[in-house]
Amino acid sequence: MGLNLKSIGVELSGKPILRDVSCAFSKGKIHVVLGPNGAGKSTLLKTIAGLVSYSGQIELAGLNLKQFSVKQRARSLAYLPQNYQIAWDILVRDVIAMGRYAHDDSDLTAIEDAMQVTDTGRFAARTTGQLSGGELARVMLARVLAGKPDWILADEPLASLDPAYQLDMVSRFRDIAATGTAVIIVLHDINLAAKLADNVLMLKDGAVLASGNASTKLSAQNLSKLYDISIKKHDIDSDYFVIG
Numbered sequence: 622m623g624l625n626l627k628s629i630g631v632e633l634s635g636k637p638i639l640r641d642v643s644c645a646f647s648k649g650k651i652h653v654v655l656g657p658n659g660a661g662k663s664t665l666l667k668t669i670a671g672l673v674s675y676s677g678q679i680e681l682a683g684l685n686l687k688q689f690s691v692k693q694r695a696r697s698l699a700y701l702p703q704n705y706q707i708a709w710d711i712l713v714r715d716v717i718a719m720g721r722y723a724h725d726d727s728d729l730t731a732i733e734d735a736m737q738v739t740d741t742g743r744f745a746a747r748t749t750g751q752l753s754g755g756e757l758a759r760v761m762l763a764r765v766l767a768g769k770p771d772w773i774l775a776d777e778p779l780a781s782l783d784p785a786y787q788l789d790m791v792s793r794f795r796d797i798a799a800t801g802t803a804v805i806i807v808l809h810d811i812n813l814a815a816k817l818a819d820n821v822l823m824l825k826d827g828a829v830l831a832s833g834n835a836s837t838k839l840s841a842q843n844l845s846k847l848y849d850i851s852i853k854k855h856d857i858d859s860d861y862f863v864i865g
C-alpha cells in the first residue's frame with residue numbers, strides 16, 4: 622500500500638506554497654522530486670513528515686496520516702533534512718543509535734545493519750566532529766536506516782558531496798529501495814536524477830507540473846518547462862541531459 626497525497630495545500634505566513642498537489646508514491650521505488658528553487662520541494666517533504674499543517678489528505682497504507690501518533694509516523698517515515706546540524710560532538714555510534722528513538726529500543730542488529738549498508742562501521746568510535754562532510758552524510762543516512770522505516774524522505778542528500786561520494790550514495794539509495802523501502806528524494810542535478818529515479822515529481826510554483834514514471838516524464842521537454850531554460854538530450858549519449 623502506498624503513500625497518497627490528495628489535493629494538498631500549504632500556506633506559510635499567509636502565502637500559498639503548495640497548491641492542489643496530488644501524487645502517489647510506492648514502496649520499493651525511488652521517487653525524485655525536482656523543481657526550481659522555491660518551488661516547494663522541501664515544504665512537500667516537511668508536510669509528509671508532519672512538520673507543516675496542510676489542507677487535503679495524506680493517506681499512508683490506506684489510513685489518514687493525521688490519525689497516526691507522532692511515534693507511529695516516525696516509525697514509518699524517516700526525514701533526512703537538507704541542513705542537518707549536530708549540536709554536540711558525539712560518537713558516531715550514538716548518533717546512529719538515535720535512529721531507534723521512535724521504537725523505544727536500541728536494537729543492536731538494526732544499528733549494525735544500518736552501519737553495514739552505509740559502510741559507517743569504521744567511523745563508529747569517532748565523534749561527528751572528526752568526520753568529513755561526505756562521511757557525515759553517510760552517518761545521517763545510517764541514523765535514518767537504523768529506524769528501519771518503510772519511507773525515507775531525503776532533502777538534497779547529495780548536495781554537498783563530491784562526484785565519487787554522490788555515485789556512492791546513489792548506489793546505496795538503490796540498495797535501500799531494493800529492500801522494499803521507498804525513497805522520496807529532492808535533487809537539483811537532473812543527470813543524477815536520471816540515474817536514480819524510478820518515478821519523478823516535478824513541482825513548479827507549488828503545483829505539480831508532471832509526475833509518474835521517469836522513463837516517460839523525465840523528458841527534455843518537461844525539464845525545459847520546469848526550469849524555463851533549454852534542456853536537450855546529449856547527441857551521443859541519450860542517457861544524459863545537456864543544459865543550454
Ligand SMILES: Nc1ncnc2c1ncn2[C@@H]1O[C@H](COP(=O)(O)OP(=O)(O)OP(=O)(O)O)[C@@H](O)[C@H]1O
Nearest residue numbers: 633634636638656657658659660661662663664665
Ligand atoms: N516559514 C516560511 N514562511 C514563509 N514562506 C516560507 C517559509 N518557508 C519557506 N517559505 C517559502 O516557501 C517557498 C518554498 O520553499 P521550499 O523551501 O519548500 O522550496 P524548495 O523548492 O525546497 O527550494 P530550494 O530548491 O531553494 O531548496 C519559498 O518561496 C520560500 O521562501
